[in-house]
Every structure is written in C-alpha cells, then in structure tokens.
Amino acid sequence: MPFQARESAVELWISEANGRSEEALLSLEQEIVGLFDEMRNRLLRYALSFGLSIPDGEDILQEVFLALFHHLRQGRSRANLRGWVFRVTHNLALKRRSANQRSPELAEADGAAEPCDPAPGAEEQLLIGERRLRLLAVLRALPETDERCLRLRAEGLRYREIAQVLGISLGAVSISLARSLARLERAEMR
C-alpha cells in the first residue's frame, strides 16, 4: 500500500474512532440526564431525610450524577444503577450531615436554608394533628438504620438494594422494617 494511502486510512480510522467516542459520550450524557429526571425527587427526598437543607441536597445530587457519569464512562458495571445512585446519595448525605454538625456556622454562612423536617412549630402542630406528631416523634426516635430502611423502602427500593445501600444483611432489612412498623403502629393507636 502506498504511504499516502496508508496515511489516509489511519486518519480515517482515527476520525471514525473519535466520532464514535464523541457520540457515545453524548448518548451517555443524555442517559444520565434522563436518570436524573426520573430519580431526582426520590433521591432529594432521601437526602433531605438526613436533616439537610435543600441546597445541600441539590449539591449532593449534582455530585451523585457526575459520579455516575464517570462511573459509566469508565465502563464500570451497569448492574442495578438505582441501588448505586441511592448508595452514593446515602454516603454523601452522611458525610455532609457530619460536616455540617462539625461546623454549623459554615453551613449557615453558605446561605443554607433551614434544614428540612425540623421539629414542627406550634402552628404546624395544629395543622398536622396529634396522630402525625406521634408518628414523627417515633420516627425520630428510631435507630438510624431502622429509619433509613423505612425511607429507602418508601422510595421503592427492594430489600436487596436496601441491604446494599446500608451494608446490612437481607434478613436485617426485613427484621428492621417489621420492627419499625410495629413501633409506628403503636404510636398511631395511642
């Protein structure tokens, strides 16, 4: 093959490879945005349930989906992406809550709005009624893992996914859920 022809063949090959790569990245970006649209509210609710403010929760979600982009871009596993994003959200929310607790003044200086799910004020108490207040009180008194199990289940995760997010066994998930529901039920009946 003449040298010039070989040159053109290599050039064509490289440009095709780069074109494919660019297309693949664009398609991946669209996939990530689609997943964001699908899961954003559920993940944000879950992040807020750690007592974080909305700006903190939104920040975390940005990090989660950027991490997902890099994760998939590197060709890593696509198995159970829903569990994956909840696990990363869980870890980042824990980290953020712990950072806020260490330096609450910094969290305030960042302009963070008041955390979600604060203790209800007098006006709110009238609105939401005694029964729900009792439920809230029980929920807040639950061990962290029990509350997390309930919240993750309420967001539609299967037991296996919950176990992976929290790093506990499958059996521990069902025991935790049954125990928490029994406590909430007692609070409702009081």
Added chain:
Amino acid sequence: MLNDDVHLRDEELLRFADGELASRRRARAREHLAACWDCRARMAELEKTIVSFVHLHHDSFDGRIPPASGPRSVLKARLDAARNSADEPQSRAGDFWGRGSKLAGLHHVQLYAALLLLALGLGLFVHQERVLERRQAGLAGIRPIPDRSLTPGETRPVGWTDICASEQSDLDPAVPSSIQRSVFREYGMDGAPTKDYEVDYLIAPQLGGTADLRNLWPEPYSSTIWNAHVKDALEDRLHQLVCQQQIDLATAQRELSTDWISAYKKYFHSEKPVQGSS
C-alpha cells in the same frame, strides 16, 4: 419457618406483601392467608401503618422540593464540562490505544504518521479557533455586555417577598417601542435592524430591575454565543437561587449588572452556554 398451624409473623407478612418471599414460601404464605382471617386482619393493620408512614414521608418534603429545571440545567452544564474536560483526551487516548489489537500490528512508521496527522490536525484546529475568536472580537458594536456609562443598571425597592412570594404575572414585560427607540439612539444605533436585537433589561424585572433607560440596552440575539436567550436562562437561574435563599437579591442584581457572562459561567459551571439556553 412457615407453619400452617402457626400464624405468620409480621416479618413474614411484610415480606409476602413486598414480594420478597422465595416462591415456595410465598405459595405457603398465600395458602395460609387464604385460610386465616387473623393473619389477614394483621396484614391490613400493617398496610394501614405503611400508608400512614408513606404520607408522612412525602408530606415532610414534597411541598418544599423546588422544580427540577434549574438543577437539571446545572447538571447538563457540568456534564458538558466533564465531557470536554482536560482528562478526556487521555481517556480517549486510552480507548484509542486500548484497541491495541488493531494497532499493535501496525508498523512504527504508520504510528508516527498517525501522530503527525494528529499534531497537524490539532495545529489546524487551534488556528481556526483563533481566527474565529478574532472574527468575533472584530464584530463592531456587538459586544454582549452593555456600555456601563449608559447602562449601569437600575433597581426598584423590592425585597425577597416581592420577588419570590408573590406571583409576577409577566417576568419579562415588553419594553414600549418609544423607549426602545430611545435606547437605540443612546447607543448611536439609529437605523440598526431591530429584529436582530432585544432591548433587554440589564437587571431583570423578576429580580427588581426597572424599565429605565439606565437599565436597558440593545442586546444581540444571535451575533454572539452570549446572546439574549443565554442571559434569559441566567436570569431564571438567579431568580431560583434567590428564592431558595442560596444567594441574596443584592448579589443577584450585582452579578447581572457587573458582568453577566462571568456570572453565567459561575452559576452554570460552564465556560460556554449550555445547550438549550442559546
């Protein structure tokens, strides 16, 4: 362990309802429930508690969750940036050399030729970019930033409540044509094609800007990538941030009046307009 003579435990009922029992145990649980009113009554109580919890969970947060459009735009911008980031060529290079089975067989001369072509291509690309930059800079009078001596920005006395708590019927009211003509005259652009420009508010009305000459300027629609549509996207984003109390109103006004392009880059985490906003 499921036993036909013993009632199902809460945990078993819950796993049955959640579809988490293995098939054999599920069949036995179904059989037991068909026969046992006590267990069905217990199941109904558990379901009732689940309903209460789900309502509580949603009601605690749903009312406060802002619309997704702003965060979605930011994510798109950050993904664009990540896609074009400096490490991408390395990653692509990784892909390129990763297809080694094809390349490994090529002679060194071919590889050098490929590298030479890449270098030439890169040189050409940089050259074209520079030419484009020079062309853009050379477009007389089409700077997307207003003349500060003519348009420093003007605000009306408003607070957070006026901006966020009340429904504003028109976020971007049209500027009367008489004022538009005055703005063109101020900028020495009498006779310029008005369809190519939006006489725009420097500080948007939705953030307290006025319809005063000091807050208006002829902004190009399409002569530059930093056009009126892009600025509209920034105004929406700033409005959202103000209402979420992530930045204060004065900051948003200052960002718009000082250098809205830098503000766009800052708040969209992107060096160029995000797709969909231009």
